[in-house]
Amino acid sequence: MALLEIKDLHAKVGDREILKGINLTVNAGEVHAIMGPNGSGKSTLAQVLAGRELYVVTGGSVTYLGKDLLEMSPEDRAREGIFLAFQYPVEIPGVSNMYFLKAALNTIRKHHGIDELDAMDFLNLVRDKMQIMKMDQTLLNRPVNTGFSGGEKKRNEIFQMAVLEPKLAVLDETDSGLDIDALRVVSGGVNAMRSPERAMIVVTHYQRLLNEIVPDFVHVLAEGRIVKSGGKELALELEAEGYEALGAYDEPEAVGRV
Amino acid sequence: MTAVAEQTGAWMELFTNQLPAPAWLQPLRDAAFARFVELGFPNTHNEEWRFTNVAPIARTTFAAGRQGVPETKFAKGPVQLVFANGHLLTRPESLPAGLHVGGFADDPAAIAQHLGKHASFAENAFVALNTAMIEDGALVRVASGAVIAEPIEIFYLTTGSAQPIAVHPRALIVVGADAHCTVVERYQGAGDGVYFNNAVTEIIAGDRSVVDHYKIQQETANAFHISTLQVSIGRSATFASHSISLGGALVRNDANATLSAGSDAALNGLYIVNGTQHVDNHTMIDHTMPHGTSHEIYKGILDGKAHAVFNGKIIVRKDAQKTDSKQTNKNLVLSDDAVVDTKPELQIFADDVRCTHGATIGQLDAEALFYLQSRGIGKREARSLLTYAFAQDVVDRIKVQSLRDSLERILFEKFHEHAE
Structure with a gap:
């Protein structure tokens, strides 16, 4: 059974149809890169998979571990192992990173009938993972993403992923806003998470991330559809020839983010 | 009878039935009651009361609070005064050097010097009524230079029963020059009946003193709570007020601070209301002399059909050059039916000052x-x-x-x- 099966997925935001029939099958252990010009629907796909209500699914189906994913609340998707690393992680003043992540981890553990961790066990668990992400421990006591630099925010996303250990990680433009050193750290964190049980969907505009996180498959998204799929060499082709060679252009009205 | 006389007439009986006052107090009580009768309860045509209708208080006939041990449970503290239905119940057994905490009978001379001199009843009917009804109250005196580490707690426990009662808690807190102290006033209700707490606290913060004041209001869902905090802040003194308003059906808090040269005042507040609760916070910061700083942050969380009012007045008088003042009011509205009225009111008569204000009303961030x-x-x-x-x-x-x-x-x- 495929981990994730997307069939003819259509979605809109407001009156604008953004996804116009996506088909994609992801198996455990695979890393899929989704590339495409601005406004092609990459981030929308990521957000739809995580359950953002802003995007209304108008057709098609998404099956995750044999279940209808679209019927599940965002929190249930997370508890069942879906993780979205946000392109723009939200700042939440007043909620400490530590409290937030511990609450998230314990909710997921509880869902799977595993004992909840106390503060001490939690600290022991996160210490190593913070080191991998080269994150200062003081970030744990700060409010979630509040006052974090762009790089810190992205590292915090991957750090959360490392703690929550999802089955399917969706990385939305995790490379945007990172300098080359930060990119290496973030990619290192992601690569450390690769495993035969875990799949990843890596959404990116640029090929440079895929030098670090080498995908098994590359898909090109344009105007809400996957127009081309291939192996990792497809990313290099795109780098050399650009999206336009595939007839994929930036969407002039692209919202890109919400 | 006029409407005002009808309203205030019922109070005449309570006023005249009070325990006799000492000679120094009686004239104050008489003057205050006379003023209360003249003013009557405010209505919503009065700008200061535009959003808060006190008719439910005006039309209720209240009895005086009875003496007795309250039902309410509360944490015992080392420096604690407890009033039950307006009557002094317990007082601290021992006190650190430089601190006196007790009732008004303890030190009439000190009381007479300050009582009613700061919280004016000229324009505020509720302060007038409180002053007219003074029998006893909380007295806190901190000697000059004394640093009191332990918070001084004053509990006001009120129990509502079938017959509505009115209680008029009064506190006088006199902090000497260079002294440091923390005062916590807690209003806690019990029982199902209607009651009315009409509180006045006067704080005199001496020159260079550091005073922290906390008010935690947890009245019952049927209670009326009207309060005035009046603070006179000495030269280069630092005063902070934290007002946490959680309970009550109809709540109005006035927090007023008058600053001297180089004073620093912080007025902070948090109000959390649900159902049909109404909470009105009026603050007034009066910069009278140069180099004063004041900062104010009031935050509200509203649900159900609750109504919150914030009115933040800042006066910068002609001599108060180099004043630096900042006011913020933020409201989080969790339901469609809750209502917020927020208004900054800046009166600036000096030309070299910095005053900022801002108010927001929003929902949870999606x-x-x-x-x-x-x-x-x-x-x-x-x-x-x-x-x-x-x-x-x-x-x-x-x-x-x-x-x-x-x-x-x-x-x-x-x-x-x-x-x-």
């Missing part, structure tokens, strides 16, 4: 909510967490650890209710 949910945190829990986070910066300003802990517990429970 993006933040989704972010928490996307990590497995349930929607209800996420709403509760974000609501709590909204209140966090006011809670963080509370320096008394035990108070912050107890408040965090109360808020945590409360936001779980609100997140339903």
Whole structure:
């Protein structure tokens, strides 16, 4: 059974149809890169998979571990192992990173009938993972993403992923806003998470991330559809020839983010 | 009879039935009652009361608070005064050097010197009524230079029963020059009946003193709570007020501070209302002399059909050059039917000053909510967490650890209710 099966997925935001029939099958252990010009629907796909209500699914189906994913609340998707690393992680003043992540981890553990961790066990668990992400421990006591630099925010996303250990990680433009050193750290964190049980969907505009996180498959998204799929060499082709060679252009009205 | 006479007539009996006052107090009581009769209860044509209709108080006939041991449970503290239905119940057994905490009978000379000199009843009918009804009150005196580490707690316990009662808590807090202290006033209600707490607290913060004042209002759902805090801040003194308003059906808090040269005042507030609760916070910061600083942050969380009012007045008088004043009011509205009226009121007569103000009324951040949910945190829990986070910066300003802990517990429970 495929981990994730997307069939003819259509979605809109407001009156604008953004996804116009996506088909994609992801198996455990695979890393899929989704590339495409601005406004092609990459981030929308990521957000739809995580359950953002802003995007209304108008057709098609998404099956995750044999279940209808679209019927599940965002929190249930997370508890069942879906993780979205946000392109723009939200700042939440007043909620400490530590409290937030511990609450998230314990909710997921509880869902799977595993004992909840106390503060001490939690600290022991996160210490190593913070080191991998080269994150200062003081970030744990700060409010979630509040006052974090762009790089810190992205590292915090991957750090959360490392703690929550999802089955399917969706990385939305995790490379945007990172300098080359930060990119290496973030990619290192992601690569450390690769495993035969875990799949990843890596959404990116640029090929440079895929030098670090080498995908098994590359898909090109344009105007809400996957127009081309291939192996990792497809990313290099795109780098050399650009999206336009595939007839994929930036969407002039692209919202890109919400 | 005129409407005013009808309203105030019922109070005449309570006024005349009071215990006889000492000679120094009686003229004050008489003058205050006369003024109360002249003013009558304010109506909504009065600009200061535009959004707060006190008719439910005016049309209720109240009895005096009875003496007795209250039902309410409360944590005992080392420096604690407890009033039950307006009567002094317990007082501290021992006190640190430089501190006196007790009733008004303890030190009539000190009382006479300050009582009613700061909280004016000229324009405020509720202050007039409180002053007219003074029998006893809380007296806190801190000697010059004394540094009192332990918070001084004053509990006002009121029990509502079938016959509505009115209680007029009064406190006088006199802090000497260079002294440091923390005063916590807690209003706690019990019972199902209607009651009316009409409180006045006067604080005199001596030159260069450091005074922290906390007010925790947890009246019952049927209670009326009207209060005035009047603070006179000495030269280069630092004063902070933290007003946490959680209970009550109809609540009005006036917090007024008058600053001297180089004074620093912080007025902070948090109000959390649900159902049909009404809470009105009026603040007034009066900069009379140069180089004063004041900062004010009031935050509100509203649910159900609750109504909140914030009116923040800042006066910068002609001599108060180099004043630096900042006011913020932020409201989080969790339901469609809750209403907020917020108004800054700046009167600036000096030309070299900095005054800023801002008010917001908003809902929970949908993006933040989704972010928490996307990590497995349930929607209800996420709403509760974000609501709590909204209140966090006011809670963080509370320096008394035990108070912050107890408040965090109360808020945590409360936001779980609100997140339903």
